[in-house]
Amino acid sequence: MAKATTTIKQVLNYQPAHAAWFAANQALFNQVVAFYFEVIQAHEQVLDLPNKEALTALEMLTHTTKKNPNPVMPLSDSVEDAPAMFRRAAINAALGSARSFYSHLCKWRSRREKALAKGHTWTLRPPVPPRSWNKSATLYAGQWKERTASSIMLKVWTGTCWSWIKIRITGRELPADVELGSPSLIRRGKQWWLHTPLEKQFSSPATIEQQVTTHAQTKICAVDLNINEQLAVCTIQTVAGTILATRFIGGGRRIAGFRKKLLGRIARNRRKTGMIAEGEQDNADRWRKIRNVDDSSAHLVSARIVQFARQHEATIVVFEHLGSLKPQKGKYSHRGNSKRAFWMKGRLFKYAKYKSYHEGMLTSRVNPRNTSRECAGCHSLVARYEEGQPAEGYTSGAPLVLCQECGMRGNADRNASLVIGQRLITRYHQSSQEKPPTPLAIERGEKSPGVAVCQDATREEGPSIPPARHADRNEHGTAQDGSLGMAERLSDIPH
Ligand SMILES: [Zn+2]
DSSP, X not given: OEEEEXXXXXXXXXXXXXXXXXXXXXXXXXXXXXXXXXXXXXXXXXXXXXXXXXXHHHHHHHOXXXXXXXXXXXXXXXXXXXXXXXXXXXXHHHHHXXXXXXXXXXXXXXXXXXXXXXXXXXXXXXXXXXXXXXXXXXXXXXXXXXXXXXXXXXXXXXXXXXXXXXXXXXXXXXXXXXXXXXOEEEEETTEEEEEEEEEEXXXXXXXXXXXXXXXXXXXXXXXXXXXXXXXXXEEEEETTOOEEEEEEXXXXXXXXXXXXXXHHHHHHHHHHHTXXXXXXXXXXXXXXXXXXXXXXXXHHHHHHHHHHHHHTTOOEEEXXXXXXXXXXXXXXXXXXXXXXXXXXXXXXXXXXXXHHHHTXXXXXXXXXXXXXXXXXXXXXXOEEEOTTSOSOSBOTTOSEEEOTTTOOEEEHXXXXXXXXXXXXXXXXXXXXXXXXXXXXXXXHHTTHHHHHHHHHXXXXXXXXXXXXXXXXXXXXXXXXXXXXXXXXXXXXXXX
């Protein structure tokens, strides 16, 4: 079984006085976390234990009971009154921070040792433990009760005592088929939120390699991300090469326009003040607006990609690697815009990855080299051009493509998306052919005459695409070509 976790974020509606209580509760929580971090530092060996045993060991060291009347470092010396579940949440938070800190320290020590052994000088300072703590309080069962869609009872430290308060909740409702984790009280600006992790169980999907090499009918959703109007172009194809569907996800121009307007204002503001006015209130607001729009559109587009893939029962979603950001010339607003578009692509992938995993789909990325220049039908170089212009040359970003070799004609981004999907298939077919033959490889061998023809064609005619660093295996043997007639492909690409 596999599981996927998301967090549901809900706004809390409370009386103004309660905000001070939440803050006091969080301060106390951090006080207890800091205390346990010190206990762990004094007893590093607890980190060798799994979390459950570590928690017991830490309680033995700190918590006074009848059976344990004289703990070594009693918590009650610094915090008098902490409920068991509050304490345990703090212990686990401290354990998490300590594990992370000591693993960084370990890495630093081993790197230092290696450097010194080689005779290098070593100037990098060791990581330091956190000096201040600002963790959000996690509420274990016992610290909350009577949760409904619209309210929850929370037990919080008011600064003077522990008190149960009823809080109204607004925002997304909790889905039915999930397991609720422990909620956390989160402060964002002046507003307090309740974040609840949700866990969903499902049978774990087979690896991409298994899916691609064992089932010719495995459906792959390939995605070409862009910075023009079509933010994403998705195609569904089977491993055998049949193209089933295409979707264009637009809205790029509107987002770019909005972003450009704000960036222009920020630039004007900077010119006026003659300095980088990022901290200035006006610009800070604009930056926040830009971030929000980018983030919400990344969520929207990724959700649509995943929805489309699920609709067509795809089990793999494939993107191209981002590559590096190419420096742009031109106005500040233009440069800033393309930079943000680049970041947005990264975020889009990240969101699509977890969203598709929730649906039991896996994601992968392929080499981005020349995906837009290659013909999805025969892998020759294509001409890319604007509507109404002659179909020749290569105009970056233009909407149409024509392949002189096989006559394929159609939308440039859709062609790129198909090439992205094919690269994933080729990767596994290529690598499984390098291994000693399995019954499956022999089965596939029956289709190979077509492959040979196609390979020869790309080698003899037309300039072949220069091989990229990792692209070698993608450029040659395209196993799926043999099974796909050219006519079939031509009819599929809209004229
Ligand atoms: Zn072609």
